[in-house]
Amino acid sequence: MGYITVESLTYCYPEQDKPVLDDISFSLNRGEVLLLLGRSGSGKSTLGKAITGAVPYFYGGTVSGKVSIGGMPIDKMEHNRRSQTVGMVFQYPEKQLILNKVHREVAFGLENTGVPEKTIRRRVFEAMQFTGITPLADRDIDSLSGGQKQKVAITSALAFFPECIVLDEPISQLDPLAAEEVLNLTRKINEELNITVILIEQRTGKCFELADKVAFIEDGRLRFFGGTHNFLDSPEKQYEPFLPEPVRLFRRLGIEHPPTGMKKSRALLSSIQPGDAPVPAHPAFRETEKTQPVISLDKVSCGYGGLTVLNRFTASIQKGDCISLLGANGAGKTTLLKTLVGLKQYQGSILLKGMELKKWKQKEIAWTIGYVSQNPDDYLTQDTVRDELLFTARHLGVEEPEQAADNILQLLELSEYAGRNPKDLSGGQKQRVAIGSALIASPEVLILDEPTRGIDVPLKQTLAELLRQLNQSGITILLVTHDTEFACMVSNRFWILYQGELLADGTKEEVFSDSLYYTTTIHKLCQNQAPGLFTLEDALRYYSGEEAVR
Numbered sequence: 001m002g003y004i005t006v007e008s009l010t011y012c013y014p015e016q017d018k019p020v021l022d023d024i025s026f027s028l029n030r031g032e033v034l035l036l037l038g039r040s041g042s043g044k045s046t047l048g049k050a051i052t053g054a055v056p057y058f059y060g061g062t063v064s065g066k067v068s069i070g071g072m073p074i075d076k077m078e079h080n081r082r083s084q085t086v087g088m089v090f091q092y093p094e095k096q097l098i099l100n101k102v103h104r105e106v107a108f109g110l111e112n113t114g115v116p117e118k119t120i121r122r123r124v125f126e127a128m129q130f131t132g133i134t135p136l137a138d139r140d141i142d143s144l145s146g147g148q149k150q151k152v153a154i155t156s157a158l159a160f161f162p163e164c165i166v167l168d169e170p171i172s173q174l175d176p177l178a179a180e181e182v183l184n185l186t187r188k189i190n191e192e193l194n195i196t197v198i199l200i201e202q203r204t205g206k207c208f209e210l211a212d213k214v215a216f217i218e219d220g221r222l223r224f225f226g227g228t229h230n231f232l233d234s235p236e237k238q239y240e241p242f243l244p245e246p247v248r249l250f251r252r253l254g255i256e257h258p259p260t261g262m263k264k265s266r267a268l269l270s271s272i273q274p275g276d277a278p279v280p281a282h283p284a285f286r287e288t289e290k291t292q293p294v295i296s297l298d299k300v301s302c303g304y305g306g307l308t309v310l311n312r313f314t315a316s317i318q319k320g321d322c323i324s325l326l327g328a329n330g331a332g333k334t335t336l337l338k339t340l341v342g343l344k345q346y347q348g349s350i351l352l353k354g355m356e357l358k359k360w361k362q363k364e365i366a367w368t369i370g371y372v373s374q375n376p377d378d379y380l381t382q383d384t385v386r387d388e389l390l391f392t393a394r395h396l397g398v399e400e401p402e403q404a405a406d407n408i409l410q411l412l413e414l415s416e417y418a419g420r421n422p423k424d425l426s427g428g429q430k431q432r433v434a435i436g437s438a439l440i441a442s443p444e445v446l447i448l449d450e451p452t453r454g455i456d457v458p459l460k461q462t463l464a465e466l467l468r469q470l471n472q473s474g475i476t477i478l479l480v481t482h483d484t485e486f487a488c489m490v491s492n493r494f495w496i497l498y499q500g501e502l503l504a505d506g507t508k509e510e511v512f513s514d515s516l517y518y519t520t521t522i523h524k525l526c527q528n529q530a531p532g533l534f535t536l537e538d539a540l541r542y543y544s545g546e547e548a549v550r
Contacts, residue, residue, distance in 0.1 A: 002027030003196060004051065004164065009065035011046065011055055013424055020046045022220040024065070028213065030163070033190050033197045035211035035228070037204070037242045039456045040428025043220040044200045045091065048166040051198065052088045053077070069164065080113045087157035088166040091454055092173075092375055093149045096156075102144075103128070103137040106156050113160075127159040131185055143307075145329035147178025154185065164196040165189065171203055172453045173374065175328045175482045176517065179203065183210060202456050203483070205244050205521060208232065208260050216242070233257060241457035245485070245521045249539050266525055274530065274542050292354055294319045294445060294476050295340065300348035301500075302339055309335045311500035312348065317445075322467065322477040324487035326518050327497035333480045334374065336497070337447050340478075341371040353444075366396060369445045370438030374453065376430035377423075379437050385409070385425070386418040392437045401440075408436040412466070428455030432463075439470075446470060448479040452486050464489040484512070484520045488534045508534055 009024040020043045028034055038044050049055040053074045056063045067074045069085055077085065090096050099105045103124055110120045128134045133151050136144065144152065150170055157165055167186065171179035187210055190197045201207050208214075214231040216224035216239060224231060224239070231239065232247055233256070240248055246265040250258035253272065259265050293316035303309040309332045317323060325333050338344045342357060342365045350357040352368065360368075372379075382388045389408055393401035409415045412432045417425060422433050431451060438446060452460050460483075467490045471477055481487050487494065487508075494511040496504040496518055504511050504518075512519040513531060526533040526542075533539050 003030035003032075003070060004028040005066075005068045006047075006051070007066045007068075009047075009050060009063070009067060011050060011063045012061050013046075014060045016061070016424070018220075020220050021050065024217075024220075024222050026215060026222060026225045028196065028198075030070075030196055031190070031194045032212040033186075033199060033210055034213045034215055035204070035207050036198055036200045036215050036217070037239075038217035040202075040454065040459055041426035042217045044217055045168050045426070047217065048088060048168055048198060048200055050074075051164070051166060052086050053082045054088070083109070083113055084160045085162060086164040086166065087160055087162045089150075089153045089157050089168065089170060091169040092377070093146075093153035094375070095377070096153055097141050097149060100140055100142075101137075102133065102139050102141065102152055105141060105152055106159050109156055110159055123159045123161065127155045130188075131155045131158065143304075145178070146173050147175070147181065147329045150174065150178070150182055151185065154182070154189075158189065162195060164198070166198045166200070168200045169202065169454055170199070171201065173329075173450055173482070178329050179482070180206070183207070186210060202242075202454065204242055208244060208247075229257075232260070241461075245536050246525050249522070249525075249536060249543075252540055253544055262521075262524060266528070269525060270529060272543055293317055293351075294353060296349070296351040298349040298351075300339065300346050300350060302335065302344050302346040309500050310339065310346070313500060313502060315495065315502050315505065317476060317478060319444075319476055320471070320474065321493055322471045322491045323479070323493040323495055324491040325478060325480045325495045325497065326482070326484070326487065327503075331497040332500040333497055334449055335500075337371065337373075337449050337478070337480060340447060341365055341369050363396065366443075367441050368443055369447055370441065370443035371447045372431075372434045372438045372449060372451065374449045376434035379434045380422040380430065383421055384419050385414055385422050385433050388422055388433055389436055389440055393440045396441045398441055404440055408440055411439075412436050413462070426454075428459045431455055443475070445476045445478070448477070450480055450482070452481060452483050460486055461489075484518060485522070485535060488512075488520055 005027045007025050009021050010019050011021040012019050024047065036044050046055055051067055074082060097105055099108055106124045106127060107120050110123060128137060131151055131154060133155055136148060170182050174182060183206055186197060189195050199207060208228055211228050213226065214224065214228055215222060232243065244260060247258050247260060259268060295317040297313055297315050299312040299314055301308060301310055301312055327333050335344060339346050342362055352360060380388060382391050386405055389405035390401055393404050398404050409418055412435065414432055414436065417429060422430060431454060451463060464486060467477060494506060494508060495502060496511065512523060512534060520534045522536055522539050523534050526539055530542055533542055
């Protein structure tokens with residue numbers, strides 16, 4: 001018998017008839033890393049919560065089957081013992097950080113489970129030392145970057161000295177360096193402390209190198225459970241979108257047992273002769289209108305308290321642009337977006353359609369610029385998905401709000417969820433609802449902050465196609481993303497921010513070709529042999545002349 005055993009686990013959320021988890025069974029040895037994969041809404045996060053006991057004891061609902069850790073059924077454990085045995089870091093770390101200072105946050109959970117004060121002080125110190133956040137101990141939580149917040153959340157879980165940690169999308173909102181640091185920390189927690197790790201992730205690039213086992217869930221059922229290499233070699237088509245891009249490329253080129261590491265992948269690729277097809281052009285984008293910019297920024301500065309975040313930022317956005325905004329966590333990307341929609345005071349000048357932004361009323365800005373923040377939960381206040389869209393439409397004075405809501409539901413493939421409570425949806429489904437709320441008034445400009453956060457690869461491709469369609473229809477788009485592959489799928493311009501200043505502005509060839517850091521996995525893989533390749537579609541056409549299956 002394994003260390004964690006799940007036996008015939010079936011679970012339904014309150015007032016739902018369809019099970020989110022349907023007869024799940026598997027066993028995991030102590031000290032293993034399980035990579036848990038599946039589409040958005042497949043039940044991954046719910047399974048993680050079930051292993052911690054939060055399902056059903058916090059969320060309610062009906063459950064059958066059994067989850068055991070170390071031979072002890074979860075439902076037989078007292079709350080304090082369960083919290084000290086298995087911890088969970090949720091998808092949005094900012095939502096589980098409660099107190100104002102880092103050291104207080106790390107101590108908070110221990111205090112609430114009755115750990116003696118002397119023990120708390122030592123555990124907080126040791127946990128922060130282990131994760132490398134001791135210099136942040138006295139920092140305000142609100143002043144931290146996304147990567148730092150993620151480390152604080154992991155440290156808070158680690159302070160319990162647990163036997164198992166569930167990490168739900170720990171790198172979904174992080175820049176490449178911060179994501180690498182969190183994955184390295186995860187490896188350190190597993191290898192040095194022998195803590196069993198269940199890793200739920202959509203950005204799978206380097207996760208396979210960390211995992212011992214892979215589980216794949218589809219519609220609440222466990223479709224695969226086994227070794228990492230068995231999953232990578234599986235011929236099942238529904239697994240392919242979740243594989244690292246080099247592996248997907250090699251599989252499509254007919255190569256069996258492809259490697260996962262970049263060095264071995266590059267060596268293998270060098271032995272493959274390209275096909276006869278030329279390097280493809282970027283998908284057709286709407287031509288930008290070289291007239292008066294829809295948005296102009298001139299020497300814009302703003303910040304928080306005495307901290308300057310945007311520093312004399314100067315740029316312009318033409319009608320028809322689709323711009324991807326890149327940069328490290330804390331570079332000022334989200335601050336820029338909030339400033340553009342009137343949520344931040346600023347010095348300098350911002351012209352929206354030729355008129356200073358400060359002269360616009362907030363409702364007028366909302367009609368002109370649709371804005372979706374990082375966390376879709378910020379938009380979810382109504383009882384059903386349809387009510388969310390209707391609420392926004394009526395608030396903004398949209399004509400025929402009922403028809404407008406139905407059109408958005410159909411456009412974003414949300415019709416089947418129209419009557420569902422949006423709080424019960426997956427992260428990707430919530431993201432689409434939030435985008436729908438931004439589109440309900442037919443804005444001229446759409447601003448998206450991390451739109452791919454928490455959504456799977458097929459949905460990401462669907463979202464990319466939607467953004468291309470919106471851009472072709474005349475909507476100007478500015479999006480913040482750490483996903484360079486997604487950026488290449490949708491954008492014709494790329495900005496890189498560094499310490500609140502615009503460091504680069506150009507096409508993907510101009511920005512990514514000579515970058516050590518901001519480029520795509522495919523470009524890193526192919527740059528020595530074919531430096532003009534940036535996406536999987538590019539590489540497949542170049543090496544085989546075939547189109548990639550989206």
